Amino acid sequence: MKCKFSLLLFLCALSLWGQAQSFTLQELVNRKQFQAVVARADSLTPADSADYATMSAIGQAYEGLLRYKDAYQCFSYCLQMDTNNVDALNAVARNAINFGRIAEAKRCYHKVLDADSLNFYANYQLARLYYQLGDYGRATEHYHVLASIEGENPSILTGLADCHIKRGTGPNTLIALSLYTRALELNPENVRVASSLINTLLRMGDGKGALQVCDTALFYNPDNSQIRQSKGMALYMTKDYLQADTVYTGLLADGDSSFLNLKYGGAARYMSGHALDGVELLEKAYEIDSTDVETAMLYGASLGKTYDRKRAYELFDQAELNMQPKKFFVNLLTTFRGDALRRDGRWNEAEKLYYAAWKKDPTQLNFLYEINRHYWDLNPALFQNEKELQKTIFSKYTYLTAYMKTDKSQKYLYNYRPFLEAVCEDAFFKNDDEVTMLAPDGKKTKLAVADLRALISQLPEMPAEERERREKMQAQMKKAMEKEKTLHKSGAKLDTIALTKEEKEKARKLLKEAGLE
Secondary structure, three states, X not given: OHHHHHHHHHHHHHHHHHHHHHHHHHHHHHOOOHHHHHHHHOOOOHHXXXXXXXXXXXXXXXXXXXOHHHHHHHHHHHHHHOOOOHHHHHHHHHHHHHOOOHHHHHHHHHHHHHHOOOOHHHHXXXXXXXXXXXXXXXXXXXXXXXXXXXXXXXXXXXHHHHHHHHOOOOHHHHHHHHHHHHXXXXXXXXXXXXXXXXXXXXXXXXXXXXXXXXXXXXXXXXXXXXXXXXXXXXXHHOOOHHHHHHXXXXXXXXXXXXXXXXXXXXXXXXXXXOHHHHHHHHHHHHHHOOOOHHHHHHHHHHHHOOOOHHHHHHHHHHHHHHHOOOHHHHHHHHHHHHHHHHHOOOHHHHHHHHHHHHHHOOOOHHHHHHHHHHOOOOOXXXXXXXXXXHHHHHHHHHHHHHXXXXXXXXXXXXXXXXXXXXXXXXXXXXXXOEEEEEOOOOOEEEEEHHHHHHHHHHOOOOOHHHHHHHHHHHHHHHXXXXXXXXXXXXXXXXXXXXXXXXXXXXXXHHHHHOOOO
């Protein structure tokens, strides 16, 4: 009995010691002495990992030191001890986000909401997370829940407005405008809200409205350079160029020589009739970004109005060049658009797009190739479809004549010979001297058979081994197709025919290539 009492006393003491230690660790965490907690963590026994308070304190310390993976592991231990603990779920989710385990974070936060759909913290974290992931619809849903709890909270109203801005123009912009306005009414000192509202108004072209918000924001934050810059833009938009010049000059005097301040400071001087004063600012802006069309034009206009018209002409030429769309991106967009149309079953639109792009830039043979590739069917039935035949002849002839003017390898052009020779043979039996070609834009042209033969003569001959390989393949395919017909008539399966294993595999392969299996 005495022994049992002693053991019970020892266990109680051990428990109290563990609690005392966790209290000490938590006190250190509360005092932000995170390193001291982590240092003690190395001396803990395996039994300490079974104590929720101890592991929670260590997790908080790791999180305080931005060691999110370690914190995640500690809080995961806590969650294993109490799988429904809201604090543990939130802590695991919070740290999971910070080192990239997004799916785990979502799972934990949603588990919290399964128990309490109005949990403020989980809704707020999910709203922010979905916003960062670009899922603005779901972010909006969680902000709506938050707004039902704290409807007059400027931070929530601002977050909801941000989502509507990201979801597009039109009604969403008007909703965002209303939310930003209300948020700023509740917290007029907030520069972030003021800046969001001003930017929205400027994008909508409401310079006067933006100017009013700028003045209110500057009353509470008179030295804020971002709001001052926005005010300069609002003044410029409302054509108050002298006041805009004053604002930008003040920003530049304070050391803020950013591109926008230089550009619009110089522009304001030019527009207010002080072109010479604007030259220096526009020159500096041009040095930062010589590709900006507006800057080049304004810089050139300032020089042309003052003392260097030769340089002005050069800048105008540069601006005109920059206004042209970049050929690479134009062609890439055409390729993507054409591929999407083709996959959508809208080939007629795709080939017109490709053909127009090639006519505009004949160096882009890839567009002709895409048309040529589409009409690659050499099936004899093609000669029974006059329209398809005309399109196929056009695609091959046009692509080959353009291709052969380049210095690219002609090694594999023998692939075009069988079809073109078949066209000449068909014309011979019809006693025709010309064949008709149909372009993607609907225009028909005549091609002399003699010209077609001249083109064929320039193409390389098919190598003997390649011709032999094709003839052998055709013979095997013919044999396989005959066996397949026998199969269909008898109702038998390929596996039941008295063929060797190798013959069956070869037959299957040929049938698959022929589109019969």
